[in-house]
Amino acid sequence: MKSKLSGAKVTPSQSQELLTFSHKALIFAKQMLGNLSDAEDLVQASVVKVLSHPSAPQGGVDLQKWLYRVVRNGAIDKLRERSRYQTIAETEVITDVSPEHKLENDQLKQRLAAALQQLAPQHREIIVLRDYHQTSYTEIADILAIAKGTVMSRLHRARLALRQILIEQQQIQEVHHETVS
Amino acid sequence: MKLCHKTQELISGYLDNELTQQQNQLVRVHLETCVNCQAVYQDLKAIKESISGLEYPECEEQKMEKILQDPTAKKISIVGWVLLIIPLAILFIYHLYTVFTVGSFSLFSMKTLILLIEAGALLLFISVLRQRLIARKTDKYRNVKL
Ligand SMILES: [Zn+2]
Numbered sequence: 001m002k003s004k005l006s007g008a009k010v011t012p013s014q015s016q017e018l019l020t021f022s023h024k025a026l027i028f029a030k031q032m033l034g035n036l037s038d039a040e041d042l043v044q045a046s047v048v049k050v051l052s053h054p055s056a057p058q059g060g061v062d063l064q065k066w067l068y069r070v071v072r073n074g075a076i077d078k079l080r081e082r083s084r085y086q087t088i089a090e091t092e093v094i095t096d097v098s099p100e101h102k103l104e105n106d107q108l109k110q111r112l113a114a115a116l117q118q119l120a121p122q123h124r125e126i127i128v129l130r131d132y133h134q135t136s137y138t139e140i141a142d143i144l145a146i147a148k149g150t151v152m153s154r155l156h157r158a159r160l161a162l163r164q165i166l167i168e169q170q171q172i173q174e175v176h177h178e179t180v181s
Numbered sequence: 182m183k184l185c186h187k188t189q190e191l192i193s194g195y196l197d198n199e200l201t202q203q204q205n206q207l208v209r210v211h212l213e214t215c216v217n218c219q220a221v222y223q224d225l226k227a228i229k230e231s232i233s234g235l236e237y238p239e240c241e242e243q244k245m246e247k248i249l250q251d252p253t254a255k256k257i258s259i260v261g262w263v264l265l266i267i268p269l270a271i272l273f274i275y276h277l278y279t280v281f282t283v284g285s286f287s288l289f290s291m292k293t294l295i296l297l298i299e300a301g302a303l304l305l306f307i308s309v310l311r312q313r314l315i316a317r318k319t320d321k322y323r324n325v326k327l
Binding site: 018019022023026027030040043044047103108109112113116127128130131132134136137152153155156157159160162163166 | 189190191192193194197199221223224225227228229231232233234235237239240242245246248249250
């Protein structure tokens with residue numbers, strides 16, 4: 001550790017790197033917690049925690065992974081406090097699909113943010129890590145502290161659950177539309 | 182239908198490009214023949230693409246730097262300043278008072294005030310030292326205020 005520190009040269013790009021990582025972590029925290037001021041507090045605490053940890057990586061992808069992980073754990077704690085957090089059984093999601101329940105692609109983006117907030121935190125985190133933050137399966141396994149082999153199945157269940165929410169939203173809208181017109 | 186079950190979660194791996202060549206082949210062939218799985222695939226693909234395109238407001242650099250400031254250091258230094266300033270102010274007022282009247286100020290209160298001033302100075306020193314130590318430890322990020 002000594003050698004790592006004494007030999008380190010400071011470049012503006014490295015402090016820029018931390019800013020970039022923190023910004024990504026802030027978005028992730030907001031995705032998890034749903035509100036910005038909680039997310040800011042969480043990222044603030046997480047950065048201090050990571051930087052003052054003796055074995056934290058000095059930079060690069062590993063530092064980013066650490067930051068995601070600390071933010072993630074902090075977010076789960078926070079959600080537990082709010083007591084909206086419940087562990088979901090891995091088998092809970094219905095995987096049977098019939099073709100008549102199809103998602104309409106138009107306006108999907110507008111409805112997604114709201115649908116994501118309805119999703120169980122364990123489903124939400126894995127989806128945003130993969131699809132928004134472009135994290136690989138190996139990195140996701142590290143961040144969430146799960147086996148690499150479970151990433152794909154959990155991700156798939158999460159996506160099906162999200163699809164289910166979106167389809168239900170769509171059906172509610174349709175019913176609403178019919179009664180109005 | 183048994184093949185559907187086998188293909189199900191592979192659909193996500195297929196979308197994410199995380200499958201082996203053999204698994205890839207399996208999914209591709211199945212999707213061509215199965216309406217149900219094809220529907221799931223299309224929906225999940227649309228969801229994935231939309232999420233990657235979600236927009237979140239840029240956080241200004243200044244604000245980000247503010248977030249990155251260490252809250253503990255700030256607290257220590259605020260307490261330090263308070264401990265330093267309040268007893269000094271009392272001493273000053275007392276001094277003014279004694280210019281006009283002659284009274285006896287108890288040795289005990291004098292000692293307490295001086296102790297508080299010393300504690301304040303010590304806390305300020307600790308807060309500066311702490312920041313220096315963190316800055317040294319995370320040398321490469323010393324441009325970022327901690
Ligand atoms: Zn099928």
